[in-house]
Amino acid sequence: MKFQKKIIIVYMLFSIVVTVIFGSVYYALNVRQYKEREYTNIxxxxxxxxxxxxSLLSGMEGVITYFLSDVDILDALxxxxxxxxxxxxxMYFHDxxxxxRTKLSTYYLMDEYYRAIVFNENNNVISNTNYTGMAPAINASYENYPWKDKVSNKGGKDVLIGLHEDDWGNKKKPYVISVVKEIQGMQMGYIEIQQSKEHLDQMFADQEENITYLFVTKEGELLYSADEGVEVDGYLEQMEGDIQGVREIKNExxxxxxxxxxxxxxxxxxxLTIANVNIGKSAAKASLPVSxxxxxxxxxxxxxYVYLTSRQLTRPIRQLQRFMETTHLDNIEAEIPEKISNDEIESLYVAYKDVLERLNESMLKEKRMSLLQLQAQFDLLQAQVNPHFIYNVLNVISNRGVLSDDEVICDICKELAEMLRYATNTKDKYATVHDEIEYMESYLKLLKYRYDYKLSYEIDVxxxxxxxxxxxxxxxxxxxNAAVHGYRQSAEVIEISVTGHLGEHEWYIRVHDNGSGISKERLLGIMDSIESVRNKLTYDRSNVELEIGGMGLVNIYARLYMLxxxxxxxxxxxxxxxxxxxIIGVKECGTDV
Structure with a gap:
């Protein structure tokens, strides 16, 4: 495929990606604004x-309070x-x-509420709606009243009764909601204020036909809805918990x-205010044509644009292509024969020349590294030869000890051979504490042969x-280090103890000797060297590994710190x-020790 066609395809794909991204952002912003408007409206x-x-329920409760605040009414009750x-x-004409009845039949109660009614355990009923059509049933039974248990023994608290058929209707039984209160003292009965669903439907009628209002008691019972058959349990389950703001759920x-x-x-x-709207579809209808x-x-x-500019870009690229195709090792320093008319392509040519120069330098470095690698391999082979020679010599000495019936010589050769085998194993740089203790114990056994009763040691890990x-x-x-430096000028018995403990957040090993100790000046010098090594390890680890050398405490610290x-x-x-x-050890779980 020609370069010009490639440019057209690449830029076309780029334009599609940019357009999709822009359209997605536009769509997301549109959905966000749409949601904010809907949320604010809801x-x-x-x-x-x-x-x-x-206000309605407070008014119904206020009517009950107003009714019971009259002393004459209490006497009548x-x-x-x-x-x-x-x-x-x-009963009806009793004083x-x-x-x-006179108190219940005030104009305010007659006009604002569907029914106000008083009844008691003797099945005595008084209502402010005794006219035709709304007269209460005179044979109502207190014992069979459906919500009696909800109201009784509530300490005179106003109780909300959700949407239900009028329990007192003789001919008409419309749906109503009620506020009921048990009149306290001497079993004076109950007072109920009703409001009809028809009145509530008019009050909650809304121009927004897609919005539904569900009033529910905190116990989960339906208090009011325009649709008395609605199932509120599903809505309450989806809105369970302390939910703030509008949430998207599913309807029935x-x-x-x-x-x-x-x-x-x-x-x-x-x-529960429910808006029957699908934000995603609405936003898509508005944004898709524009996208x-x-x-x-x-x-x-x-x-x-791509068609016009690609023709200008093709010529200098072909120039560079021809130059690159004719470049070999013998003409690596040659210059391009034609003047490149495009600044960007000319910069590419300069970069290509830099790559050629770096390539030439890398080839020279590679030759030098090959020589160094050969030397390293030779040194490794030499290092493997020397231990084998020493093992052979130890075997000769051990055999001579057997011939001379000297078991001490055999034991010394055995311990030394084990140490050499462990120390000259270049395969692994690290070992377990168990292996280290075995190697250290072999060394202590050899020291014991040398110092005899002047050396005692103890290992407890x-x-x-x-x-x-x-x-x-x-x-x-x-x-x-303890045996060599701690007892240089001392005739005392050398005592060395090695203990290891596992703590809650760390483990450590302590090596103690009873030698002459380290002077303050020498100890400060060692700590300064350790701090210097620590700083170098932090910034230039490879150089430090070459510089440390030796087998002293500074070397020990450096190898432990690198691990x-x-x-x-x-x-x-x-x-x-x-x-x-x-003391050496390791903190575990990121704790400070």
């Missing part, structure tokens, strides 16, 4: 409807509670009944809707740290007359 109307219902009338007319038909849950601060109820138009426009402009990792020949170096870095525990505790302790 929140606003929900607040209004919640306040309307709170006491008489009414014990009234045992033989006929309904006798106590007349007083209660499985369609996505928006729902806002609000709890009343003054009444025992919750309002397509942007896509077509950008593609058209891009193709026209927890099993829990036997499988921890250390650089090879660390413990033996510390012990050797464990900041988790390393390394302490030197010494007094000039009290011996020396070298």
């Amino acid at each position: 929140s606003t109307v929900s607040n209004v409807k919640l306040q309307q219902m709170e 006491q008489e009414f509670a014990v009234l045992d009338a033989d006929t309904y007319e006798e 106590a009944s007349a007083a209660i 038909a499985g369609q996505k809707v928006l729902c806002l849950k609000q709890e009343s601060k003054t009444q025992d109820m919750i309002l 397509i138009l942007l896509l077509v426009g950008l593609l058209g402009l891009s193709l026209g 927890d099993q829990g740290i036997q499988d921890r990792i250390l650089p090879k020949i660390v413990l033996q170096q510390i012990v050797e 464990y870095t900041e988790s390393l525990i390394f302490k030197i505790e010494s007094e000039e007359l009290g011996g020396t302790d070298v």
